[in-house]
Amino acid sequence: MAIREIVKHPNEVLETPCKTVTEFDRQLAVLLDDMHETMIEADGVGIAAPQIGVSLRVAIVDFQEGQEPIEMINPELALFEGKETDIEGCLSFPGIFGEVERHGRIKIKAQERDGSWYELEAEGYEARAILHEMDHLDGVLFTSKIEKYVTQEELDELIRQQEEEDSL
Template identity: 65%
Template sequence: MAILEIVKSPSPLLKAKCKEVKKFDAKLAKLLDDMHETMVEADGIGLAAPQVGQLLRVAIVDLGEGADVIEMVNPVVTEIGGSEIEVEGCLSFPGLYGEVERPFYVKVEAQERDGSLYELEAEDYEARAILHEIDHLDGILFDSKIKRIVDPEEFEEFDGEEGVE
């Protein structure tokens, strides 16, 4: 496994729409493993392939604390519900945090690293992280959704992990 370089804004790679994965092979497995290692090293909770220079519909989310790592290949949002505004950050925008409105609930269809299909339902912080990463695959960046920029000192009252991708 390897630590990959995280692409930072304003790189045009971050605004590109990603291509569907067609080959489920060792190269894809290595990308997923490297993305997870990179995300953990950067102290994030999610990472999308364009953030490491790969324009593929691949993203991961890992909330830690014993949660399973969510690997999403070719994810499609099939249902959303509710709404909440919370603070978010992004590994591609170091030091930028803002209040973003997102659905409280999401249902996603995606593929595993071996190509098998699965369905996932998530709520609250997990749903937010999943939707943030899927936005990356469509070239949509969280800074375009910020309702109010938040000074990092403002959210120190949270548990220390809130709002960090």
């Protein structure tokens, strides 16, 4: 496994729809392992292959310690419901945060590293993270969906308030 360099905006690979994965081999497994290690090192909750310069429909979401990461190869959105607005950031846009509206509940169909298909239902933050990474695979950047930008100071204050509420 290796930590790869994260591609920062502007870069054409971030705005180009990715190719479908057709080879489920050792090279794909290495890519997935490298992506996960890179994401962890960068303190992210998700990463898509174009963010490390690889134009393939591969993404990972991993934000709950103790759970296996969600590896998505050739993901497709099968069902979506509701709308929720929350703050997002992106490893390819360091220091930029904004309010983005996304579906609150989703169902996806995707492939495992061995090529087998699975379905996954998600809601809330997990759904948001999955949709953010799936957008990367279509060359769609979260900045194109931001309704209101949020400064680092505003984000820090919101986090502090949330931590206070959680401790009550």
